[in-house]
Amino acid sequence: xxxxxxxxxxxxxCPAVARRTRRAWAxxxxxxxxxxxxxxxxxxxxxxxxxxxxxEMLKDPKLEQRARKISEGLRCLVCQNQSIDxxxxxxxxxxxxxxxxxxxxxxxxxxxxxxLVSRYGxxxxxxxxxxxxxxxxxxSPFAILALGAxxxxxxxxxxxxxxxxxxxxxxxxDENARLKSLxxxxxx
Amino acid sequence: xxxxxxxxxxxxxxxxxxxxxxxxxxxxxxxxARLMAVARPAAMTQFAFVALSYxxxxxAHVVSDFSLVNVVExxxxxxxxxxxxxxxxxxxxxxxxxxxxxxxACGAAMAAFSRAIPPRLLADALSVQxxxxxxxxxxxxxxxxxxxxxxxxxxxxxDLNPILQDPGLAIHPPLLYLGYxxxxxxxxxxxxxxxxxxxxxxxxxxxRPWTLAxxxxxxxxxxxxxxxxxxxxxxxxxxxxxxxENASLMPWLAGxxxxxxxxxxxxxxxxxxxxxxxxxxxxxxxxxxxxxVRSGVLTSVHSFASDPTRxxxxxxILVMFIGGALFLFMLRAxxxxxxxxxxxxxxxxALVVNNLLLTxxxxxxxxxxxxxxxxxxINGDKISVGAPFFNLxxxxxFAPIFLLAPVGQLLAWKRGDFLAAAQRxxxxxxxxxxxxxxxxxxxxxxxxxVIGSGVAVYLVVGAFAEIFGRxxxxxxxxxxxxxxxxxxxxxxxxxxxxxxxxxxxxxxxxAASGWGVEKIVAMKQGDVYDxxxxxxxxxxxxxxxxxxxxxxxxxxxxxxxxRVVALLAPSKRFFSTRRMGTAQAGIxxxxxxxxxxxxxEPNPNGAIDARLYWKPLVSLIWIGALVMAFGGLLSLSDRxxxxxxxxxxxxxxxxxxxxx
Numbered sequence: 001x002x003x004x005x006x007x008x009x010x011x012x013x014c015p016a017v018a019r020r021t022r023r024a025w026a027x028x029x030x031x032x033x034x035x036x037x038x039x040x041x042x043x044x045x046x047x048x049x050x051x052x053x054x055x056e057m058l059k060d061p062k063l064e065q066r067a068r069k070i071s072e073g074l075r076c077l078v079c080q081n082q083s084i085d086x087x088x089x090x091x092x093x094x095x096x097x098x099x100x101x102x103x104x105x106x107x108x109x110x111x112x113x114x115x116l117v118s119r120y121g122x123x124x125x126x127x128x129x130x131x132x133x134x135x136x137x138x139x140s141p142f143a144i145l146a147l148g149a150x151x152x153x154x155x156x157x158x159x160x161x162x163x164x165x166x167x168x169x170x171x172x173x174d175e176n177a178r179l180k181s182l183x184x185x186x187x188x
Numbered sequence: 189x190x191x192x193x194x195x196x197x198x199x200x201x202x203x204x205x206x207x208x209x210x211x212x213x214x215x216x217x218x219x220x221a222r223l224m225a226v227a228r229p230a231a232m233t234q235f236a237f238v239a240l241s242y243x244x245x246x247x248a249h250v251v252s253d254f255s256l257v258n259v260v261e262x263x264x265x266x267x268x269x270x271x272x273x274x275x276x277x278x279x280x281x282x283x284x285x286x287x288x289x290x291x292x293a294c295g296a297a298m299a300a301f302s303r304a305i306p307p308r309l310l311a312d313a314l315s316v317q318x319x320x321x322x323x324x325x326x327x328x329x330x331x332x333x334x335x336x337x338x339x340x341x342x343x344x345x346x347d348l349n350p351i352l353q354d355p356g357l358a359i360h361p362p363l364l365y366l367g368y369x370x371x372x373x374x375x376x377x378x379x380x381x382x383x384x385x386x387x388x389x390x391x392x393x394x395x396r397p398w399t400l401a402x403x404x405x406x407x408x409x410x411x412x413x414x415x416x417x418x419x420x421x422x423x424x425x426x427x428x429x430x431x432x433e434n435a436s437l438m439p440w441l442a443g444x445x446x447x448x449x450x451x452x453x454x455x456x457x458x459x460x461x462x463x464x465x466x467x468x469x470x471x472x473x474x475x476x477x478x479x480x481v482r483s484g485v486l487t488s489v490h491s492f493a494s495d496p497t498r499x500x501x502x503x504x505i506l507v508m509f510i511g512g513a514l515f516l517f518m519l520r521a522x523x524x525x526x527x528x529x530x531x532x533x534x535x536x537x538a539l540v541v542n543n544l545l546l547t548x549x550x551x552x553x554x555x556x557x558x559x560x561x562x563x564x565x566i567n568g569d570k571i572s573v574g575a576p577f578f579n580l581x582x583x584x585x586f587a588p589i590f591l592l593a594p595v596g597q598l599l600a601w602k603r604g605d606f607l608a609a610a611q612r613x614x615x616x617x618x619x620x621x622x623x624x625x626x627x628x629x630x631x632x633x634x635x636x637x638v639i640g641s642g643v644a645v646y647l648v649v650g651a652f653a654e655i656f657g658r659x660x661x662x663x664x665x666x667x668x669x670x671x672x673x674x675x676x677x678x679x680x681x682x683x684x685x686x687x688x689x690x691x692x693x694x695x696x697x698x699a700a701s702g703w704g705v706e707k708i709v710a711m712k713q714g715d716v717y718d719x720x721x722x723x724x725x726x727x728x729x730x731x732x733x734x735x736x737x738x739x740x741x742x743x744x745x746x747x748x749x750x751r752v753v754a755l756l757a758p759s760k761r762f763f764s765t766r767r768m769g770t771a772q773a774g775i776x777x778x779x780x781x782x783x784x785x786x787x788x789e790p791n792p793n794g795a796i797d798a799r800l801y802w803k804p805l806v807s808l809i810w811i812g813a814l815v816m817a818f819g820g821l822l823s824l825s826d827r828x829x830x831x832x833x834x835x836x837x838x839x840x841x842x843x844x845x846x847x848x
Contacts (some may be wrong), residue, residue, distance in 0.1 A: 053708070152544065
């Protein structure tokens with residue numbers, strides 16, 4: 001199993017094999033973990049220094065620009081939080097070529113993303129979609145700010161109220177005497 | 189033999205830390221001065237034993253003692269000496285040793301320099317520090333023993349991960365840990381104050397120097413880590429929103445908030461409960477960071493080897509300390525009396541806004557880092573939270589700070605005048621606008637870079653508006669005595685100005701990245717490429733043999749108007765022991781910007797795939813961090829902040845009075 005996968009992985013972008021592997025990956029969670037581990041190993045072993053290679057780039061600069069923009073938002077699935085645009089891993093290269101192939105075939109940016117999400121799930125998007133299960137993710141930072149601001153405002157209003165409600169009590173005899181002696185001390 | 193001494197010293201340190209945890213605490217409850225007095229020598233001896241143990245481990249690495257598993261797995265005899273020394277913390281066991289070494293050093297420092305702290309508070313704080321030490325020493329001894337033997341000892345080791353064979357390893361982790369763990373002192377003091385139930389402005393004075401020192405180290409540590417990633421990863425990114433980076437950013441954000449709220453507490457006795465809460469949260473986030481990196485929940489270059497028992501152990505430590513401290517906080521917080529009233533528009537009010545924004549920004553990082561883990565464990569969905577998320581949440585929450593920082597500096601305590609403050613910033617705002625115009629003329633789009641750099645210039649200039657107003661109270665015309673007034677200003681005022689200006693410089697560097705130039709090419713000898721204002725020419729390619737690697741070096745010259753201004757030698761290294769490659773970028777700093785080249789191995793046809801960059805003003809990102817830390821240092825050396833000074837002055841006064 002290991003050897004077979006390694007052989008599959010070491011082959012340079014072979015669409016049919018890649019597709020088969022990816023389907024199997026989507027079906028089988030355990031195989032996926034293994035695949036990830038091996039691929040991560042491979043990525044470390046033979047990491048080329050540069051991510052986007054000159055040979056991959058499209059002739060049309062406008063299309064290439066779009067490809068770069070899309071790539072920046074797609075996660076290299078076997079790396080740690082790297083986009084496929086930054087990653088030197090083999091899988092990232094395959095995905096970059098895939099993105100460019102789709103663009104050449106006339107897909108819009110959204111179609112390319114949708115296609116990749118249909119194959120790999122939301123995991124591939126570095127910007128998580130705004131959905132029910134990511135609602136808390138998106139709103140909680142701002143909710144915390146709003147709650148904090150509300151609490152601070154309420155507190156400040158309350159404490160001011162407390163000061164205004166409390167009438168100033170005149171100084172007692174003793175306090176007056178002490179104040180006088182303190183003032184005289186200071187002068188002397 | 190030396191290894192056994194090291195191991196035994198570690199066990200002794202654990203025993204001492206338990207003693208330090210129990211006896212002073214007991215003494216504080218029973219008002220037994222002798223028991224409380226145990227805390228200080230115990231803290232110092234504990235540090236001495238951990239240092240001894242650490243020295244033994246370092247010795248084993250330096251002499252390549254391959255009878256230790258730790259040395260076999262992370263060292264090799266051919267490894268250069270500097271990496272033998274810094275490689276001690278370049279692995280799980282060793283980095284935990286460094287963690288504990290710094291933790292006990294903090295305890296010892298607190299014991300040595302805190303004579304002004306009331307004895308009961310100090311006893312309780314050192315006892316909490318003792319519990320921390322015990323927990324982590326037990327963690328090392330039970331799950332990550334660096335002194336485990338290997339029989340039979342192999343001839344040579346597996347070498348250190350090549351990515352870590354870099355001067356960055358010698359600097360980044362110690363600085364970062366000093367920051368992370370430095371906050372443990374603040375945590376212990378906060379816990380002790382809650383245990384004792386007494387909290388006044390003096391508490392803010394006790395924690396401020398420690399907070400400042402830890403904050404400076406953390407700032408430098410993060411900046412160093414960012415620069416290391418920048419020159420290693422091959423494409424010149426400086427921040428990746430990687431969970432491990434986030435783990436260091438969160439304590440920094442909370443620590444920055446703490447620094448500011450402690451200022452309010454010290455001056456005005458307000459925000460006491462909040463300051464205590466932040467003191468707990470800051471170190472809790474440090475612990476969380478340690479958990480995330482060390483437990484194997486995340487895998488990255490930082491996490492080295494990991495196994496589940498370690499994860500569970502650290503999780504237990506995490507729950508014990510964070511849960512315990514927050515529980516204590518819940519019990520006591522309501523009984524703490526609030527003082528110091530202030531109007532919404534005042535220095536205090538501005539600092540509250542600062543704290544709100546920093547806390548919300550910190551929450552964005554926290555949620556973004558933990559949400560994917562939580563979601564996957566709840567319903568199995570895998571999502572990624574990457575840079576685009578943080579740019580959309582952290583960005584807008586942090587950005588107002590740039591605009592408001594100079595205003596806050598100019599507001600008076602208790603009740604400020606917003607319009608007057610804004611008026612005094614006309615000059616800074618004008619310069620910011622002028623900078624925008626200049627940048628538009630020079631570079632043009634993108635808009636975000638133009639706005640960002642304008643705001644950054646405003647922040648840098650505005651940071652000094654308060655100082656300017658105090659040195660030249662009646663305009664720039666009245667220069668008489670200006671020097672003496674500048675000298676007479678408290679160092680903390682200068683510190684604030686420099687720290688804020690540093691933030692502005694960093695922001696300018698980040699904003700300018702939008703004007704960068706990138707070229708991806710297959711280079712051949714003799715080729716010339718235009719990269720920004722410079723031309724890069726490939727002079728030749730050579731292969732060299734390093735101590736434990738081979739490398740392919742591309743020699744290049746950087747030219748401007750036909751004149752060579754610098755030489756570059758980006759290379760690709762191959763480490764045969766681990767069969768891994770690393771890229772050494774060729775970098776040269778020109779007018780605060782950098783030319784950055786990274787290369788791959790030569791293609792069969794002799795061409796070399798390379799990425800060429802011109803990154804204008806990029807060095808300001810890290811220079812800004814240095815300036816920030818310098819500001820912290822200035823503030824730290826302010827006489828008022830030195831714990832104990834006030835007391836000595838009072839004593840001297842009493843002596844003088846008695847003499848009369």
